[in-house]
Amino acid sequence: MERAERQRQLLSRLRPILGEAGLVARAAGFGPYESDGFTAYRERPLAVAIPEDEKQLRAVLQVCKELGTPIVPRGAGTGLSGGAMPHPEGLSISLARLNRILAIDPAARTARVQCGVRNLAISEAAAAHGLYYAPDPSSQIACTIGGNVAENAGGVHCLKYGLTLHNVLGVRGYTVEGEPIELGSMRGALDAAGPDLLALAIGSEGLLCLVTEVLVRLTPKPETARCLLASFADVAQAGAAVAALMAGAITPAGLELMDGPMTAAVEDFVHAGYDLSAAAILLCEADGTPEAVEAEIAAMRQTLQACGATRIDESRDEAERLRFWSGRKNAFPASGRVSPDYLCMDASIPRARLAEMLNAIASLQQRWHLRCFNVFHAGDGNLHPLILFDAKDPDQIRRAEGFGAEILERAVAMGGSITGEHGVGIEKLGGMCVQFSRAELEAFHAIKSCWDADGRLNPGKAIPQLHRCAEAGQLWVRGGRLPHPEIERF
Amino acid sequence: MERAERQRQLLSRLRPILGEAGLVARAAGFGPYESDGFTAYRERPLAVAIPEDEKQLRAVLQVCKELGTPIVPRGAGTGLSGGAMPHPEGLSISLARLNRILAIDPAARTARVQCGVRNLAISEAAAAHGLYYAPDPSSQIACTIGGNVAENAGGVHCLKYGLTLHNVLGVRGYTVEGEPIELGSMRGALDAAGPDLLALAIGSEGLLCLVTEVLVRLTPKPETARCLLASFADVAQAGAAVAALMAGAITPAGLELMDGPMTAAVEDFVHAGYDLSAAAILLCEADGTPEAVEAEIAAMRQTLQACGATRIDESRDEAERLRFWSGRKNAFPASGRVSPDYLCMDASIPRARLAEMLNAIASLQQRWHLRCFNVFHAGDGNLHPLILFDAKDPDQIRRAEGFGAEILERAVAMGGSITGEHGVGIEKLGGMCVQFSRAELEAFHAIKSCWDADGRLNPGKAIPQLHRCAEAGQLWVRGGRLPHPEIERF
Structure with missing residues (x-):
């Protein structure tokens, strides 16, 4: 059956259930639904259903079951790995109206x-x-x-x-x-x-x-919170400070790292009061009762000093604490001001290897001739390098992707993961082939089959097909990098 | 093939791998391996393998694969639901020597x-x-x-x-x-x-x-810890105090409830200093820095008083804190001193319903003509009623099991679970039929099949066969209790 005919059939079944208000049926309306926050790839669904209650949702699921239609659920579409990108033969179901x-x-x-x-x-x-x-x-x-x-x-x-x-x-x-x-x-x-x-x-x-x-x-809600802003003259010291803080008795409420270039971009944008002479800064928060915060801030300050912090600012009130955080929270838009496009990476590594990874990324910048800003959930070992490029230049796109792939590969080689929190979606399907063996990927497919034997629910996301991994394996090798043991499995 | 022949075949393959030291081959040696801490049911395996390293373990797994032998892994055998009970046609594998x-x-x-x-x-x-x-x-x-x-x-x-x-x-x-x-x-x-x-x-x-x-x-390790011991004149107040504490800003390091009969049995055994006039006592701990402990203990004391505590003791030093806990930690053996046998139940309920459950258990004691001690991980809503009985009297066994089943059923009806932490094993297979629908149990079986298509790994445990649920459903109804909605599914 032709796509247009399948679409006509699906719409004729969905209209009585959803009415015009609950259905996007024309291509002109698909725009906001063609991707999530990972906008590098876009796709048009057969239609978008926007049920207003579970009764409508159940009826929609029944129709899709009868017609064998793939389903892609979506919320606000803020995901960063393309997990909510539509399927060209599928129905996107927005669950945004189930909002009580x-x-x-x-x-x-x-x-x-x-x-x-x-x-x-x-x-x-x-x-x-x-x-x-x-x-x-x-x-x-x-x-x-x-x-x-x-x-x-x-x-x-x-x-x-x-x-x-x-x-x-x-x-x-x-x-x-x-x-x-x-x-x-x-x-x-x-x-x-x-x-x-x-x-x-x-x-x-x-x-x-x-x-x-x-x-x-x-x-x-914690009674109070306070934040330290610590400067370091080199990234290795900042990385070591993270390890030292996490080895102590206190779990910070937040522990973030930004490198110098990232700090400069952010400071220019929101004037958070960051130290522009620092090679890296740490944001280090304590929350709880005033007594606990006092004690924890003192202990963390001591560790930061012992690790060579060149300057430590302490938030004096809530307004200043929020100002300290405003820089971190605006890291992504600040990058967008500096570069027409940026690739937001997401990977994790053991905390002890933060400095090593920062140094590796510094070398990779030279190799790929692209700049990279670094902003890390450092306490978790969760990295968000932002690779700056211009999407109008195909060679920059290619280099940005190569740079990103190499960061992921290094993360896996360090015992980390290709994603710390953004998920795999469509973006990281290749990386899955690097991180997991054939047997592990088969186990993932088997679990998927338990719930969805026909593979109609968000098909093509998160778990790569094994033949795709074979091709990806080739790609990694073509990229000129030494295959590490994980790759040799393919 | 006869069991004896299968056993002979298995042993002849395992001896070269494990030697005599790593193999229990005779029925006389099976004693310690016939059950775990749930001793109501015992079973003899074909043999017990005790590999000393992963190389031996892999070789043993290969033999079992070739012979199609079921495998039951075990650690120290302290489980309380029979999860490590041998399979009569299977090999038990003790992993106790992998202890580095x-x-x-x-x-x-x-x-x-x-x-x-x-x-x-x-x-x-x-x-x-x-x-x-x-x-x-x-x-x-x-x-x-x-x-x-x-x-x-x-x-x-x-x-x-x-x-x-x-x-x-x-x-x-x-x-x-x-x-x-x-x-x-x-x-x-x-x-x-x-x-x-x-x-x-x-x-x-x-x-x-x-x-x-x-x-x-x-x-x-927390720098310090302190414990409050609070008495209540009725169990409903103690239950309400748990809810009030958990609704506050502090998460206690421990929050345990024991009812009067349990307290009396324990006090007689270890002299922990418990208030014998209380209908229920709470153990309520704070840990952390001395300042945090001081503040948290003060806040918890205030809540306990507001909830009607008739007496509050505070541990003055580490020795006294450990003495307070010694009672709780000896609740099970203390019960063993009072009654020849006891059935240790394990269920969970929403915390808000603790008092309701305690009252229900009080009524059930009358109905089943058996005593029950109550010791709860109250903060988690995790119940451990201990039903006292004499296993020499078949009618008492029957009544203890009926009493226990009824507690589980009530827990499920309250939105809780048939197990909070001891697992299902063989003990709770019937309860699984109460808590879960046919579709849910099928989902569990499907997941199991992904990992173990032939069902050779610890077969017959944790997930009941659907036909068994049909029979269990009958049992529940025969027990004379009103079937709640969960049961009607069968």
């Missing part, structure tokens, strides 16, 4: 919310009870909790408070077949019975099920 | 250990660096980290520090086919690539893979 906060239970410290509720909206609703939802991805003003679950989203405070996985107690939703499922406990009870399907679903990038409702853990 | 601590990295705060290392031995080895391994099951002096991974073990301090799942960064091991696997990161890096198989393996009760090596997170 269903219950807040201050005694149990939980909130039950629909998947389309924005991350920050949960904290806003919980604020009256002195509570908040701890994971704070940069996109928290826009991104939805459903998307957070799909990506196991992190954020600058996840070092102390954990990722989405550690802050979600249960989810409700549907299989691709439209069967209702509940994973974990939607009433917040400890649950050790059966394999941990909740943990499996969190971070599964929309490949296993559609989540419509989430029970999140709320955290008491 | 391979590396402690104080800067990264990790320890890499073999699966047979005892839980407490990790903390002992890490003590020199001011670190310890936080999850502390009651059996921690004996139980192994491999068993902890299999059961996702908890402990009294998991309220603040998390379960095994939250303290393990990576595992290495083998599939039932003998293929090497590595899940999570054995170098401690954050890893968001691919489905979270590490989380799936933790708590999988030996059904998915054999874990031989574990990378655990170490935690800085």
Whole structure:
């Protein structure tokens, strides 16, 4: 059957369910749905369904089941690896209208919310009870909790408070077949019975099920917070300071690293008060009771000094603390001001190797003739190098991709991962072939098949086909890099 | 083939690999291996293999693969749900000799250990660096980290520090086919690539893979700890105090509840200084810096008083703190002194319903004409009612099992789970049919099949066969209780 005919058939079935308001049927309306925050690749779906309740969603799933239509769920579309990019033969389902906060239970410290509720909206609703939802991805003003679950989203405070996985107690939703499922406990009870399907679903990038409702853990708002801003004359010292802080008794509420070029770009943009003479700066936060914060800040200051910090500023009030953070939070847009395009990498390494990675990236800049800004969730060993390039120049695109691939490869060789928090999506399919063996990838496919035997749910994302890995293996080798042991498996 | 013939064949293949020292081949030697800590059921395996290294283990797995022999892995045998009970046609593999601590990295705060290392031995080895391994099951002096991974073990301090799942960064091991696997990161890096198989393996009760090596997170030893012992005149008030404490800004390092009869039995045994006039007592701990402990203890004391505590004792020194805990830690043996036998239940409920459950158990004691002591990880909503009975009286056995089943059923009806931390094993197979729908159980079987298509790894444990659920459904209904919605699914 032709694509146009499949599209006509699908629309004729969906219109009675969704009405015109719940359906984007024309190509002219597809624009906002053609990608997520990873805009390098775009695709047009057959249609976009925007159900307003679970009843409509179930009916849509039933239609897709009958027609064998692939499904790509999406939340706010802020993902950074293309996980929500449409399938050309599929239906995109926006869950953004399922956006009600269903219950807040201050005694149990939980909130039950629909998947389309924005991350920050949960904290806003919980604020009256002195509570908040701890994971704070940069996109928290826009991104939805459903998307957070799909990506196991992190954020600058996840070092102390954990990722989405550690802050979600249960989810409700549907299989691709439209069967209702509940994973974990939607009433917040400890649950050790059966394999941990909740943990499996969190971070599964929309490949296993559609989540419509989430029970999140709320955290008491710390009474106070204070931030140190420490300068270092070289990046290796800053990396060593991170290792030293993390080896101490205190888990900072946040521990971020920015290198000199990144700092300069940011300072020019938001005037956060960063030290422009530093090769790298660390943002180092403590939160809790005033007494605890006092003690922790003193201990961290001592460690920073012992590690050779050339200057340490301490936030004197909340306004100054927020100003310190404003620089970090605007690192990505600041990069956009300096360069027409940038590739935001996401990788993780053992913390002890931060300095080594920074030095490696410095060399790679020479090799690929491209600049790179570095901003790291350093406490987690989670790297976000931003490779600057101009997408109008095909050779720069090629070099940026080669540079990025090489960073990922180094991360894997150091015992790290090709993604720390942004997921695989379509962006990192090649990297998966580097990080995992054939047997491991087969295990991932097998798990996917348990939930979605026909492969209709977000097909082509997150887990590469093995033949693709064979080609990717070739690509890595063609790139001129020494294949490390992982690659030789292919 | 006859069992004796299969046994002969298996032994003839294993002897050259393991030698006499690594093999228990005679029924006379099976005694210690016939059960784990759940001694109600016993079984004899074809043999017990005790490999001394991974090379031997791999060779044993190869033999079992060739002969199609079921495999039951075991650690120290301290499990409480029969997960390590042998299979009559299978080989039990004791991993107790894989007991080396391979590396402690104080800067990264990790320890890499073999699966047979005892839980407490990790903390002992890490003590020199001011670190310890936080999850502390009651059996921690004996139980192994491999068993902890299999059961996702908890402990009294998991309220603040998390379960095994939250303290393990990576595992290495083998599939039932003998293929090497590595899940999570054995170098401690954050890893968001691919489905979270590490989380799936933790708590999988030996059904998915054999874990031989574990990378655990170490935690800085708190500078100090202090404990409050609070008395309440009725159990409902104690339950309400737990909810109030957990609704506050402080997460206690431990929050345990014992009812009056339990307290009396314990006090008679270890003289912990418990208030014998109380209907229930709470143990409520704070740890951290002296300043933080001071502040947290003051806040918790205030909450306890506001909730009607009739007496609050505060540990004046470490000796007294340990004395307070000695009662809680000896609750099980103390019960053994009072009654020839006891059934240790394990269930979870939402914390807000603790008082309701305590009252329900009080009524059930009348109905079943059996006594029950209650000791709860109250902060987690994790219940351990101990049903006292005499196994020499078949009617008491029947009544104890009926009583226990009814507690589990109530827990599920309250939105809780049939197990909070002891696992399903063979003990709770019936309860699984109460907690989960047919579709959910099918999903569990599907996951199991991904790892172990032939069902040779710990068969018959943790996930009930659907036909068994049909029978169990009958049992529940025959028991005369109103079937709740979960049951009607069958």
